[in-house]
Amino acid sequence: MTKIPSEAVSERVAAILARRILSGELAPGLRIKQDELAAELNTSRIPVRDALRILESRGLVTMRANTGARVVAPARSDIAAAFDIRERLEPLLLADSMANFGAEDVEALRAVVRAGETATTPEDMIEHGREFHWMTYSRHTSTLLATMVERVWDVGQAFVLGTWKTMDAVAAEHARQDHLREHHMLCEAIARRELETAQAALVLHVRRIRAVVLGQVEAMHRAQAARV
Template identity: 30%
Template sequence: MTLDPRQRKRASAAQPIVFPSRQETVAAALRLDILRGRASAGSRLDIDEIAARHGVSRTPVRDALKQLEGEGLVQVLPYRGVEVTRLSGEDLRELFSIRIALERLAVARAAANVSLAELEGLRKILRRMDRARGRDQSWTTLNTSFHDAVHAASRSPRLIEMIRVQRTNVDRYVRAGAADLGTEAQQQEHWALLESLAARDAAAAQSVIERHLTRTAETLVRLAGA
């Protein structure tokens, strides 16, 4: 049955509006501060200052920090408070080894499940990335969109969430090392990944994503001085 415009409007109005909780709002703000480098690795986070800044009690701040601790972005130190995590070269190697295993599974599933519409969407993103080279922020944002779209094609929400956690923890280092990572090799690998998905070639897609992430990990470990 097709709804007329008035019926669609009433149906839309009937949908409840879900607002983020105080914990989610605080966690999102702190996460962004960490990823953008406004809260640098090793810096202390003051619960009272955060609570005052967001106009909330200490409880949602503590809950938000527990959430970020689970994502590996902060660590709670006994008698010393909360600190933004500092990743060593060995930490980066371990996180990327986990992420490679997860993403190999994701791209294999994406090769089996990706739709023609999704493939065209990925092509559009990559064309925009080709045009955005030299504009770091625009290219980085599109890069995130491309990988998100590949993950979505896997039709595996639990797997996608596991990848998100691993990626969130290293994104601040990826952004800081953007100049060293460059865009040319990354973009070639993105197009190769898309071609593998379009061909439904899971093994080729796995090879590309492993090469892609391994090169990123090696660059970041070198920058970390390990």
């Protein structure tokens, strides 16, 4: 039997944990028990520990001596900073990618926009949003810039999902319609090769999400303070 390299096992474990964190299944601040995780995934503690180090480098977990690993629980200032960084870096990444976009890329992007119309749950909308945006960046030439953008996305994604889940039905549908409309605007600006319009649509989209998420974070903090 061929033995799977430990690096491959670590990467597999890291991918599983990342999905759970970004989907909100593992909540911010939750302790990750390495023994239980190793038993669940039928592996040893070594690849689990290595996977946690990979996720620590992505900013998804923190590791402390004697206390173990926990899912990162960003402060309000960290979340605000993540959106501020997105607002500045993503237009640069978009410009880099648009310079290499072809007609087939535009049609693929439009297909993703259409597919988003069938997404109704918060989980589906978050997944669709990530797919859409990373398709707009798919022709980039700067690995460094793309890596930086992906990391700040990860900081806020669980909070975006959590915010969506706490909305009532009317507010959630309004958010869904805003989400789809802004994606359509961005897609069509890309199709017309109107870089400045596309960048403006992207910034508008990021700012709207930032306002909604930070409003929810502040409401959570007020609720917690009231219980003390």
